Amino acid sequence: MREGFAVLGVAIRREPWIFTVSTLGSVLFGALTVADAWVLGWSTEHAVIPAFENGEIGAGVLWAVFGLFVGVAILRAVGIVARRLGAGIMQYRMQAHSRREVTRQYLDLPMEWHQRHPTGQLLSNANSDVEAAWFPIAPLPMAVGTVAMMVIAIVQMLLADVVLALVGLLVFPVVVVANVVYQRTSSPLMTRAQQLRAEVSEIAHESFDGAMVVKTLGREGEETERFAERVHELRDVLIKAGRIRAMFDPTISALPNIGVLVVLGTGVARVLDGSTDAGAVVTVAYLLTIVSFPIRSIGWLLGEFPRSVVGYERVQAVLDARGDMAYGAATVEAAGAGADLQVERLAYAYDEEQPVLRDVTFGVAPGRTTALVGATASGKSTLTNLITRLVDPDEGAVRIDGTDLRDLDRGELARVLSVVPQTAFMFDDTVRGNITLGGDFTDDEVWDSLRTAQADGFVAGLPHGLDTELGERGTSLSGGQRQRVSLARALIRRPRLLVLDDATSAVDPEVEARILGGLRQNGSDTTLVVVAYRKATIGLADEVLHLADGRIAGRGTHEELLERSPDYATLVNAYEQQAAGETA
Missing domain, CATH: 3.40.50.300 (P-loop containing nucleotide triphosphate hydrolases)
Structure with a gap:
């Protein structure tokens, strides 16, 4: 997790303004999502209940309710656009930047270095490894922005009922434990998968380059088998990683719902003994459902860390490579008689x-x-x-x-x-x-x-x-x-x-x-x-x-x-x- 956040830190330092815009959009979205609860409560108090009591509702109140709901919806849509657009621009710019860095490094490194590294691996470094490294940027602004939503919701939960809020927040340690287990089980598989992607690319490149030899010597079957062996191994590793992810995602999604059930059960007991009222129970339960979205978004972010860290390390290994070919400052005549x-x-x-x-x-x-x-x-x-x-x-x-x-x-x-x-x-x-x-x-x-x-x-x-x-x-x-x-x-x-x-x-x-x-x-x-x-x-x-x-x-x-x-x-x-x- 620490290494994953370090990778994201590189992207934030590289594109601070785009990250700021997308994060502000996400914060706006989160704040207005929580504001829905207030709008719903205000509308109930000033429109729904008076309508039942008096049998009529004023036009001004109706327009106010309509304006509140539409205004919140429009501002939330603006936040979504800013968040998604900024995240996409940031992700693709980081990928483009890394690809340029990698290819410039390929040009700078001496032939001795290239002779020790197969072409397929170099292609994988510049393509799939770069994509993997910066893939978590897509959910990053949403995760950061929804933290604000979570903080606002938690404050409201504590103001409604401290005991119920603390019961609901027990979900968070369980989320952390689930993420640690996921990271430790999936990271080795992601490392192997990235290596196998490079090997598959290498074999394919060799076969295409040697098409004449393969065809004239009748080696199609052997080359197909050699390619299939690595492809099948890559498939098996990705399936194993997918199985782990298939258990992780539902767990992260289910934990908030379990928390809601626990809050409702505890709340019923507290209502019966007079420690709280039904409104506080409903408020905390509703806010906990809102908190579930930040938990899921953070889970999406953390779930991409293993692949991201592996991809970044493979790209960084190329950027950190150093050849022994140094240059001086001397010049020679470009035109004229033949060189000596x-x-x-x-x-x-x-x-x-x-x-x-x-x-x-x-x-x-x-x-x-x-x-x-x-x-x-x-x-x-x-x-x-x-x-x-x-x-x-x-x-x-x-x-x-x-x-x-x-x-x-x-x-x-x-x-x-x-x-x-x-x-x-x-x-x-x-x-x-x-x-x-x-x-x-x-x-x-x-x-x-x-x-x-x-x-x-x-x-x-x-x-x-x-x-x-x-x-x-x-x-x-x-x-x-x-x-x-x-x-x-x-x-x-x-x-x-x-x-x-x-x-x-x-x-x-x-x-x-x-x-x-x-x-x-x-x-x-x-x-x-x-x-x-x-x-x-x-x-x-x-x-x-x-x-x-x-x-x-x-x-x-x-x-x-x-x-x-x-x-x-x-x-x-x-x-x-x-x-x-x-x-x-």
């Missing part, structure tokens, strides 16, 4: 016992092209991640124009560097949108980048040209077409350093040769680092680095390495033989 890239004694390991890169040192002069060649798991992609500062090295440094990447201000590296990964990602947007990504580029610049990437021909043949919608992940394009659009996306920014991580692997050799030739002709000032396998690609490089077991095993031109490195010759010739076999 220097890699000094670089070392990196995902696991301390299995280093991926060790003592890697090389340089790429402005405007030059360097090819990274190596067998699978030799460290090529890790090296490109370090050059693009998706991760920081354990030892050594990467420098651009003499400045350590770690000393650059946030966003500076993106001004001079573009990277094209092996797996080209397309957004569910138009061709133009996928290339510009919201940047201020003209259509002429878009077409220039497409021509260099050898993509202008097929884009011109699309139904709507640059305005053609590509669908989710670019499903309307082939793998090679996606790679070329991804390359155009990088080229339009005119980077001083361009990193291609096997970015033309899905393109046939002839088109690849034209692409690389166009890069050198139209972007001769750009420094180029290419992860490559094909001889035609490697042959265009000014220098080749042969990576083996995380080290530079050889460097030189393609022809020099073929002559003096049998391992290098075996590697590139094996790839050519494999490619020739696939073509045949």
Whole structure:
């Protein structure tokens, strides 16, 4: 309960004015609900009883009674509107605020953190956990406002008959006990349910992402079973939590009614012995029925605490996460000649016992092209991640124009560097949108980048040209077409350093040769680092680095390495033989 109120305290401090308005509306509603008892009593005394005694009723009295009832009803309606509108605005604004915070944190955290957390969990944190955290805001103003109604009603009960009031108020300790039992039994279930929601989202995301593998290998049944296992477990946990809630809600609703019965029984005895009168008994019993509504509303609020606390803790775990990627204040020239890239004694390991890169040192002069060649798991992609500062090295440094990447201000590296990964990602947007990504580029610049990437021909043949919608992940394009659009996306920014991580692997050799030739002709000032396998690609490089077991095993031109490195010759010739076999 303490943690639940602490979560609500965060929301109140964040949106104090909206909370104040909604709470005042709720207080108005509560006060006027209690005022109904006074209006009813006044009307009975000044209209109903005189009508029976005199056989007539004055028009002025009738209008007064009508005005009182209508006035109370209108003001109570205003209170309801203010309460509900304010609560809704407050709840949705807190959810929007938390989602923005979580997504900003995702963008700030380094790739190392993302690699340790599955995508499904990240989606759950930003969606269901955020909703769960702020769900109690909806009943909060009503619960706070009805406390005022409860206080007014209790004061009237005490003024009517102290003994009967104390008998009726015995309901409250029982409510507290019921809530404590509910919290302790439901909290573990809510924690497990939120975790299972993340796991269900994760499995679904994996299955959708791997639809091609699932379909081609006939794994539909296994994936369905894997998904169903978690879904059924989530269902069972929610049913258990629902059973507990199903006992809690009727208990909270029944307790005030039980209190009324006890008050009536006690009141009858006190009337018979002359300790009180019937009016006091009716007043206390009626006011206790009014008090039952605040008790229920508080119960609704407390009933949401377990899920809220769990959701808030899961969101806060993301917001409290800290990456090791710090930034400096240095800047670099965004335009001009190619960047000077220097890699000094670089070392990196995902696991301390299995280093991926060790003592890697090389340089790429402005405007030059360097090819990274190596067998699978030799460290090529890790090296490109370090050059693009998706991760920081354990030892050594990467420098651009003499400045350590770690000393650059946030966003500076993106001004001079573009990277094209092996797996080209397309957004569910138009061709133009996928290339510009919201940047201020003209259509002429878009077409220039497409021509260099050898993509202008097929884009011109699309139904709507640059305005053609590509669908989710670019499903309307082939793998090679996606790679070329991804390359155009990088080229339009005119980077001083361009990193291609096997970015033309899905393109046939002839088109690849034209692409690389166009890069050198139209972007001769750009420094180029290419992860490559094909001889035609490697042959265009000014220098080749042969990576083996995380080290530079050889460097030189393609022809020099073929002559003096049998391992290098075996590697590139094996790839050519494999490619020739696939073509045949």
